[in-house]
Amino acid sequence: GAGVSQSPSNKVTEKGKDVELRCDPISGHTALYWYRQSLGQGLEFLIYFQGNSAPDKSGLPSDRFSAERTGGSVSTLTIQRTQQEDSAVYLCASSPKTGDGYTFGSGTRLTVV
Amino acid sequence: GQNIDQPTEMTATEGAIVQINCTYQTSGFNGLFWYQQHAGEAPTFLSYNVLDGLEEKGRFSSFLSRSKGYSYLLLKELQMKDSASYLCAVETGGSYIPTFGRGTSLIVHP
Numbered sequence A: 001g002a003g004v005s006q007s008p009s010n011k012v013t014e015k016g017k018d019v020e021l022r023c024d025p026i027s028g029h030t031a032l033y034w035y036r037q038s039l040g041q042g043l044e045f046l047i048y049f050q051g052n053s054a055p056d057k058s059g060l061p062s063d064r065f066s067a068e069r070t071g072g073s074v075s076t077l078t079i080q081r082t083q084q085e086d087s088a089v090y091l092c093a094s095s096p097k098t099g100d101g102y103t104f105g106s107g108t109r110l111t112v113v
Numbered sequence B: 001g002q003n004i005d006q007p008t009e010m011t012a013t014e015g016a017i018v019q020i021n022c023t024y025q026t027s028g029f030n031g032l033f034w035y036q037q038h039a040g041e042a043p044t045f046l047s048y049n050v051l052d053g054l055e056e057k058g059r060f061s062s063f064l065s066r067s068k069g070y071s072y073l074l075l076k077e078l079q080m081k082d083s084a085s086y087l088c089a090v091e092t093g094g095s096y097i098p099t100f101g102r103g104t105s106l107i108v109h110p
Helices: none
Strands: A005-007 A010-013 A019-024 A031-037 A043-050 A065-069 A075-079 A088-095 A108-112 B003-005 B009-013 B018-025 B031-037 B044-049 B053-057 B060-065 B070-075 B084-092 B097-100 B104-109
Touching: A005 A088, A010 A019, A019 A088, A019 A108, A031 A075, A043 A065, A043 A075, A043 B097, A075 A088, B003 B084, B009 B018, B018 B031, B018 B084, B018 B104, B031 B060, B031 B070, B044 B053, B044 B060, B044 B070, B070 B084
Parallel strands: A010 A108, B009 B104
Antiparallel strands: A005 A019, A019 A075, A031 A043, A031 A088, A065 A075, A088 A108, B003 B018, B018 B070, B031 B044, B031 B084, B053 B060, B060 B070, B084 B097, B084 B104
């Protein structure tokens, strides 16, 4: 597509439930990143996919967080047993190749109640 | 670890010039990005500096000094629509994962 698409744009969930967030990167972009942005905080790196290489999961805050990227395109970030501190905007970005400019999606605002 | 510092908030007058500074201490350096983020929206790319010096792009310019671990974003002829958060991000090492600062909230008033 023309830009990075994320869905849903807003998600309210009950504490303890699992959620799935979707990112559809720009066609042909091989690099895909997930970030988290809490109110008043900077962007916190979560996970990075580059082509068919093993993802860099060094930013995932706990084992409740996981992500996959199927066919080198769409990515899904899954948060299991959500906690209130998971409430944040989850941003996805893609780039044509490592080290190139990054285009962000509009994010998913997750609220855990 | 990586450390990136920016002022939390700045205010300026419409039509004026403002300089937003960013200092960094990182292990390795590939390049430095500036992004603009309006409230509730995605960050949008402004500039990318790899070499020392000033890069000008219309009303916006970005400067880099690698030896000093320092960059600034210069905004000229400020407009009300420039009110936004400005994010500095440093790309390091072989991972090419950019680390972001907390952002500088710029308020432009009439």
